[in-house]
Amino acid sequence: MSTTTTRQAPPAKLEITLAGAKKILFMSFGLLNELCRGIGDAQGALQVTANSQLRDFVLMVVLSDRDEEGNVVKPINVNRIEMSIEDGERLLDWVSQHATDFFVRTMERIVTGHKDKESRLKALKELAENPAS
Numbered sequence: 001m002s003t004t005t006t007r008q009a010p011p012a013k014l015e016i017t018l019a020g021a022k023k024i025l026f027m028s029f030g031l032l033n034e035l036c037r038g039i040g041d042a043q044g045a046l047q048v049t050a051n052s053q054l055r056d057f058v059l060m061v062v063l064s065d066r067d068e069e070g071n072v073v074k075p076i077n078v079n080r081i082e083m084s085i086e087d088g089e090r091l092l093d094w095v096s097q098h099a100t101d102f103f104v105r106t107m108e109r110i111v112t113g114h115k116d117k118e119s120r121l122k123a124l125k126e127l128a129e130n131p132a133s
Contacts, residue, residue, distance in 0.1 A: 003032050010097035016087040019061065025062060025091070030070055034061055036099055042107070045099035049092045049133050059088075 038057045039045050048054045056078045063081065065074035081088070081105045 006090075007064035007101070009101060010094060011090060014091060014094045016083060016091055018087075025125040031056070031062070032098055035095055036102055039099050044098060045096055045103055048096040048099070049089070055092060059090060062095065063089065 010027070012027050014027075016023055016025065035058065036045075038061065039048065041056060042050075044054060048058055059078045059081060060076060061078040064072045065076075067073050083091075
């Protein structure tokens with residue numbers, strides 16, 4: 001019996017208005033990896049909207065201008081972001097959902113892998129205790 005639940009993944013893209021211009025954000029694995037490194041764990045992912053340091057970190061990572069290699073070429077000033085409150089909240093929720101989903105999927109894979117290894121070790125132990133004659 002599987003403990004994995006079916007859930008809808010957050011959208012890969014999010015459209016916001018930044019400094020009067022439409023901007024489409026894309027949650028690539030590289031961006032998610034960088035965000036999760038700073039967020040830390042599932043508990044941190046749930047606190048993105050409430051924790052001011054995590055909010056600043058997320059806004060900096062997601063909204064800074066980057067080159068083709070993904071390196072920040074122009075960091076955004078988090079105190080002067082020209083974005084509506086609604087778009088800011090949607091962005092933070094979007095990141096929180098992606099990070100939470102990532103951490104939950106990772107934990108599910110660890111649990112499933114552990115259960116699989118446990119049953120394989122049990123079978124090996126039984127073979128060792130009762131070798132075929």
